[in-house]
Amino acid sequence: MTKPRIALPLGDPHGIGPEIALKAAADPAVQAACEPVLIGDGHVIAHYAESLHLNLPASEDFAASPFATGGLSQPPAAGTVTAEAGRATVAYAQAAIGLALGGAVDAVVAAPHNETAVAAAGIPFSGYPSLVAQETGTPEEAVFLMLVSPEFRIVHVTLHVSLRQALDMITVDRVLTAIRAAHTTLNSLGMAHPRIGVAGLNPHAGEDGLFGEEDRLVIAPAVATAREDGLSVDGPLGADLLLADRAHDVYVVMLHDQGHIPIKLAGRGNSFGITIGAGILFSSVAHGSAYDIAGRGVADAIPFINTILHMARQLTRAPNLVEKESP
Amino acid sequence: MGDPAGIGGELTIKAWLARTQDSPAFAAVDDPDRLTAIAESLGVTLTMEIVENLSQAATAFESALPVLPCPLSAPATPGKTDSKHADAVIRSIRQAVGLALDGEAAGVVTNPIQKSALVAAGFHHPGHTEFLGELAGSGTQPVMMLVVEGLKVVPVTIHTSLARVPTLLTTEKIVHAGRTAAAELQSRFGIAAPRLAVAALNPHAGEDGLMGDEELRIIQPAVTALSDDGLTVTGPHPADSLFHADARKSYDVAICMYHDQALIPLKALDFYRGVNVTLGLPFIRTSPDHGTALDIAGTGRADPSSFMAALHMAANMAASMAEASTTS
Numbered sequence: 001m002t003k004p005r006i007a008l009p010l011g012d013p014h015g016i017g018p019e020i021a022l023k024a025a026a027d028p029a030v031q032a033a034c035e036p037v038l039i040g041d042g043h044v045i046a047h048y049a050e051s052l053h054l055n056l057p058a059s060e061d062f063a064a065s066p067f068a069t070g071g072l073s074q075p076p077a078a079g080t081v082t083a084e085a086g087r088a089t090v091a092y093a094q095a096a097i098g099l100a101l102g103g104a105v106d107a108v109v110a111a112p113h114n115e116t117a118v119a120a121a122g123i124p125f126s127g128y129p130s131l132v133a134q135e136t137g138t139p140e141e142a143v144f145l146m147l148v149s150p151e152f153r154i155v156h157v158t159l160h161v162s163l164r165q166a167l168d169m170i171t172v173d174r175v176l177t178a179i180r181a182a183h184t185t186l187n188s189l190g191m192a193h194p195r196i197g198v199a200g201l202n203p204h205a206g207e208d209g210l211f212g213e214e215d216r217l218v219i220a221p222a223v224a225t226a227r228e229d230g231l232s233v234d235g236p237l238g239a240d241l242l243l244a245d246r247a248h249d250v251y252v253v254m255l256h257d258q259g260h261i262p263i264k265l266a267g268r269g270n271s272f273g274i275t276i277g278a279g280i281l282f283s284s285v286a287h288g289s290a291y292d293i294a295g296r297g298v299a300d301a302i303p304f305i306n307t308i309l310h311m312a313r314q315l316t317r318a319p320n321l322v323e324k325e326s327p
Numbered sequence: 328m329g330d331p332a333g334i335g336g337e338l339t340i341k342a343w344l345a346r347t348q349d350s351p352a353f354a355a356v357d358d359p360d361r362l363t364a365i366a367e368s369l370g371v372t373l374t375m376e377i378v379e380n381l382s383q384a385a386t387a388f389e390s391a392l393p394v395l396p397c398p399l400s401a402p403a404t405p406g407k408t409d410s411k412h413a414d415a416v417i418r419s420i421r422q423a424v425g426l427a428l429d430g431e432a433a434g435v436v437t438n439p440i441q442k443s444a445l446v447a448a449g450f451h452h453p454g455h456t457e458f459l460g461e462l463a464g465s466g467t468q469p470v471m472m473l474v475v476e477g478l479k480v481v482p483v484t485i486h487t488s489l490a491r492v493p494t495l496l497t498t499e500k501i502v503h504a505g506r507t508a509a510a511e512l513q514s515r516f517g518i519a520a521p522r523l524a525v526a527a528l529n530p531h532a533g534e535d536g537l538m539g540d541e542e543l544r545i546i547q548p549a550v551t552a553l554s555d556d557g558l559t560v561t562g563p564h565p566a567d568s569l570f571h572a573d574a575r576k577s578y579d580v581a582i583c584m585y586h587d588q589a590l591i592p593l594k595a596l597d598f599y600r601g602v603n604v605t606l607g608l609p610f611i612r613t614s615p616d617h618g619t620a621l622d623i624a625g626t627g628r629a630d631p632s633s634f635m636a637a638l639h640m641a642a643n644m645a646a647s648m649a650e651a652s653t654t655s
Contacts, residue, residue, distance in 0.1 A: 162540075163529050163539055203486055204486075210486075212487075212488025241594060244595050244598045262595050
């Protein structure tokens, strides 16, 4: 089997992004699992490679890398918020998303951005997932977070909103869109007929309307439509029983905590998130651009490396990863 | 007895058949004829002894399943609930609670009931827990706790639609749940200084009001009040950070805001041996954390693990209480 190609946009060139991306690209485990493709200004990569004495892969591999030009005109100034760095951050991510859309890479794992720098560039930006939506022409409400752990793949219909707001957002359309996104994503991961389990919103999935009507009136119709489309879907079932059963390839849950509780129960690490629904596989690390230590060569690349390895394993359907520990 | 159409009788019989020297002695408050019929359908040899009180039961237990008769007015069909059994179902609960209130029984373990079959007979309580609260006397506000090895959770709201949860949650309810849990962990679980962890309602505990304000308005004041009581309490915690192995070591009970928040981690940790404990009653009451399982009643496939865990927990709680009263 050929190794998957994974694009690594550098993130904010003044943060630790380029450093951890370079460290990851040079990591033997990463190189064994995939073909990493650094996406960023060539001179930024060269700068950090030299100043931090990072071991890079052989130069001919890099010649093949489709560097994006982010428009960073000066050598990077680590730890400094500038509009140019913010603009470059977005340009790197856009270039990587473009490659994924065109099929030149199988997935994108982005290094951290700095929201202040992007804002200084005057670019409306509320995180990578919304940029993925925008760049792929996908409505933001059709983009979902799928968390992956050794035990679960869980797609969240609602995410970072209050419980009250989540209740308003759960519609037949949205649930159906999430089910379809789950199906399509698992197709792209090599599973032609994934079994999808859909959680209820209320206790015991409402118990026939006794504890709330949403399961009957909103979730069940979405499941029915997905079944008519030929998808293999069960639900809505009480989230506690459904998730304990583990009989499905992917779960669709209604609330942030319904999905995050079981994922994190198994341990702090060993899970990662993929932005799905936009036709590409996009991930990033949970930590920020750490301006305070940028440019010093001390940034811990392990979380970023683990995310790349997780993504590579999903793409090759290798057994799920047990993460490396940071030093 | 529980609902005679459910798996309760099968669980009782299987628990007695599985007895060892360490098993707590118990008596079934049940219809002897129905237990005989169930034993026959299971293809097991069951020796029963009709007893009049629990001291007879304790003597008989090793060689026979002791039964305090609670006759049905008509035979029961597995899987088919019938409101004409409601009277016996309720009588069985009353009888068992009476024995516990008199101090004759160390505790009550209830088999699952089917509420719909009782409503027709005038039963107006949302469930067992509330009915037991009424039997215990006025002013009793029972609190449900669910227990598996390594995790105890108290859901402050339980069988209600999620849409009603933000309205139903009050500082008083959370404080009552916390106080009741702390008191009972001391008196009946042998935990001298219980540590409480209170879960948030919203993702990331609301992020200072960014994603919901129930943490600031309702939950934080409850944590403060519990802390002012001198209790060891932390929170509101983002619920997803509360249940991994390291986090679970940092508290004795998690106070949760809604059903799934409490039940997802519980069922994930141990699907088969969860026990439901009613806190705040003047007697010990436990039950299996599953329902009547009408779909498999009469098939012999019922798993007695949760019921047996409930029996053991009631016995352990009684032992803890006895120990506390000798040392004090």
